[in-house]
Amino acid sequence: MKLSDLIKAVSPSLAKGVSDQEIQGLYYDSRIVQPGGLFFALKGTVADGHRFIGLAIERGAAAVVVEDRSSVPTGFPFIQVENSRLAMALMASAFYRFPTRDVPLVGITGTNGKTTTSYLIEGIMAANGVKAAVLGTVSYRLGEMVLPASHTTPESTELQSIMRTMIDGGATGVVMEVSSHSLDQRRVDGCQFDVGVFTNLTRDHLDFHGSMESYLSAKLRLFKELLQPTSVKPTRRAVVNLDDEYGAAVARESVCPVITYSISTTGDVHAVEIKSSLEGISGKLVTPAGTIAFSSGLVGQFNLYNILSAVATGYALGFPLATISAGIANHKKVPGRLERVENDLGIGVFVDYAHTGDALENVLQTLSELKTNRILTVFGCGGDRDKGKRPIMGEIAGRLSDLAVITSDNPRTEKPEEIIAQVRAGAAALGIREYDRATLGEGLRDKGFIVVPDRRDAIGLTISLAEPGDIVLLAGKGHEDYQIIGTTKHHFDDREEAAAALSLRGGAQ
Numbered sequence: 001m002k003l004s005d006l007i008k009a010v011s012p013s014l015a016k017g018v019s020d021q022e023i024q025g026l027y028y029d030s031r032i033v034q035p036g037g038l039f040f041a042l043k044g045t046v047a048d049g050h051r052f053i054g055l056a057i058e059r060g061a062a063a064v065v066v067e068d069r070s071s072v073p074t075g076f077p078f079i080q081v082e083n084s085r086l087a088m089a090l091m092a093s094a095f096y097r098f099p100t101r102d103v104p105l106v107g108i109t110g111t112n113g114k115t116t117t118s119y120l121i122e123g124i125m126a127a128n129g130v131k132a133a134v135l136g137t138v139s140y141r142l143g144e145m146v147l148p149a150s151h152t153t154p155e156s157t158e159l160q161s162i163m164r165t166m167i168d169g170g171a172t173g174v175v176m177e178v179s180s181h182s183l184d185q186r187r188v189d190g191c192q193f194d195v196g197v198f199t200n201l202t203r204d205h206l207d208f209h210g211s212m213e214s215y216l217s218a219k220l221r222l223f224k225e226l227l228q229p230t231s232v233k234p235t236r237r238a239v240v241n242l243d244d245e246y247g248a249a250v251a252r253e254s255v256c257p258v259i260t261y262s263i264s265t266t267g268d269v270h271a272v273e274i275k276s277s278l279e280g281i282s283g284k285l286v287t288p289a290g291t292i293a294f295s296s297g298l299v300g301q302f303n304l305y306n307i308l309s310a311v312a313t314g315y316a317l318g319f320p321l322a323t324i325s326a327g328i329a330n331h332k333k334v335p336g337r338l339e340r341v342e343n344d345l346g347i348g349v350f351v352d353y354a355h356t357g358d359a360l361e362n363v364l365q366t367l368s369e370l371k372t373n374r375i376l377t378v379f380g381c382g383g384d385r386d387k388g389k390r391p392i393m394g395e396i397a398g399r400l401s402d403l404a405v406i407t408s409d410n411p412r413t414e415k416p417e418e419i420i421a422q423v424r425a426g427a428a429a430l431g432i433r434e435y436d437r438a439t440l441g442e443g444l445r446d447k448g449f450i451v452v453p454d455r456r457d458a459i460g461l462t463i464s465l466a467e468p469g470d471i472v473l474l475a476g477k478g479h480e481d482y483q484i485i486g487t488t489k490h491h492f493d494d495r496e497e498a499a500a501a502l503s504l505r506g507g508a509q
């Protein structure tokens with residue numbers, strides 16, 4: 001695409017040397033620039049991309065997009081903009097021929113439930129003959145075409161490129177998770193959403209956002225700015241969880257019509273006659289278009305919320321009720337979300353991605369309502385992430401489990417023992433018993449917790465202790481097949497570790 005065409009996507013404050021040069025690709029990392037590329041200088045949290053302009057030019061960049069032109073060599077073509085990330089998102093959309101103009105696009109934001117909701121919406125779309133590309137934490141996927149996910153929401157250049165590839169490859173719809181980081185960093189500003197979904201807002205990522213207010217305002221961008229009607233998509237909808245503390249604010253701030261959902265009758269979409277067990281949830285869905293029965297293999301009240309958000313989205317997209325209900329029944333299994341590790345020992349082993357206080361509380365609450373015996377929880381907190389959630393998660397795991405096993409979860413560049421000490425403080429403050437291996441060897445007599453820093457060891461120990469009827473929850477890593485220590489990813493999969501520990505007892509299936 002010619003630079004003179006690409007520049008039309010933005011309103012530069014100044015541009016020099018822009019002509020018909022053919023742009024071969026878009027780059028924000030100087031280290032991978034190819035000849036003929038357009039380099040965006042981004043001011044990051046660690047480095048300032050403007051420092052790497054010289055390097056990008058050496059590697060053959062044809063022009064640069066900058067916020068500050070002082071580091072551009074005299075005579076080199078540049079485009080100066082107020083916000084390089086925003087310019088990159090808009091130009092990426094144009095470069096890849098506006099992928100989201102022609103297909104329905106659903107964006108889901110919120111602290112928890114995005115991945116699960118995206119899989120449910122994929123199922124509803126499929127029941128309506130729409131083949132959806134699903135982009136999020138687990139992978140970037142279109143049917144059998146699966147790309148590994150670097151981020152929950154990729155950077156705009158990757159995002160637009162992936163969507164273009166998937167649409168050309170047969171996608172007729174796109175469902176994507178929209179993380180708060182991506183809203184803050186303008187990764188999705190080149191997207192034309194049809195529906196924006198708000199699931200909930202609870203504590204997470206305060207290392208990045210600083211406060212709940214700024215975390216909320218990042219999420220609100222989707223509803224206040226990105227759902228403005230345009231000539232291409234004049235009818236847009238917001239789908240909002242009215243039961244969440246911040247739901248009313250999101251509904252009030254939305255610039256398009258809002259469809260609310262709730263587990264009480266206050267929501268435009270709600271559910272009645274609910275039956276819930278370890279096998280799943282069933283009942284009736286009430287929508288402005290009528291009422292219909294539903295049944296799902298998903299477990300727990302939090303998943304009822306995910307079902308309601310997906311149903312409200314199906315309704316917002318104008319799908320018939322019967323297809324919505326069929327889609328809910330047939331959705332693709334969500335990897336690592338209350339995923340059962342089968343065994344012959346009568347132990348309920350579940351791998352789950354709960355890595356926030358709210359998620360952990362929800363999943364443990366759900367399991368404790370459904371349990372027949374004890375709950376043993378293995379969990380940790382990620383390094384280089386929100387430190388404040390650590391004691392909170394320690395307290396929740398200690399309070400809602402018979403035994404909480406505190407271990408490591410992606411320590412990254414932090415010292416595992418320091419992370420663990422912060423988690424431990426929350427459990428210890430409950431005044432429950434702290435075990436060590438020797439005292440635990442005598443049996444789990446009282447409710448308590450134990451620190452086992454090595455995750456493999458922690459899983460092995462916990463499974464060796466479990467009795468028939470117990471529930472073992474392995475929380476925090478879900479679908480992840482790695483443990484990040486320092487900056488290196490080592491293969492590690494909770495599901496494989498659990499199966500190995502079960503087979504030591506002769507119980508793996």
Ligand SMILES: CC(=O)N[C@H]1[C@@H](OP(=O)(O)OP(=O)(O)OC[C@H]2O[C@@H](n3ccc(=O)[nH]c3=O)[C@H](O)[C@@H]2O)O[C@H](CO)[C@@H](O)[C@@H]1O[C@H](C)C(=O)N[C@@H](C)C(=O)N[C@H](CCC(=O)O)C(=O)O
Binds near residue numbers: 043045
């Ligand atoms: C905190 C955060 O979101 N960081 C993202 C951010 O990096 P940054 O601002 O720190 O970048 P930086 O290192 O300061 O560098 C600034 C610029 O200089 C460039 N550079 C740097 C070095 C060099 O030699 N040459 C060069 O050009 C960099 O490519 C970058 O463009 O911009 C980068 C480029 O887009 C992202 O890859 C990076 O994601 C990092 C890897 C990350 O871990 N992000 C996580 C926290 C994240 O985004 N998570 C969310 C959601 C999680 C959830 O909801 O659970 C997600 O959507 O995945």
Ligand SMILES: Nc1ncnc2c1ncn2[C@@H]1O[C@H](COP(=O)(O)OP(=O)(O)OP(=O)(O)O)[C@@H](O)[C@H]1O
Binds near residue numbers: 110116337362
């Ligand atoms: N609606 C919900 N409310 C609260 N907790 C939930 C909800 N749905 C799922 N959870 C819990 O949160 C965990 C993560 O769920 P899911 O992956 O769907 O959320 P997510 O928003 O995509 O998370 P992430 O931001 O990390 O990608 C689940 O494993 C479960 O424990």
Ligand SMILES: N[C@H](CCC[C@H](N)C(=O)O)C(=O)O
Binds near residue numbers: 381385476477
């Ligand atoms: N996308 C989230 C996932 C956290 C999962 C947990 N296993 C951890 O590493 O903290 C993040 O990067 O904060």
Ligand SMILES: [Mg+2]
Binds near residue numbers: 114138
């Ligand atoms: Mg997710």
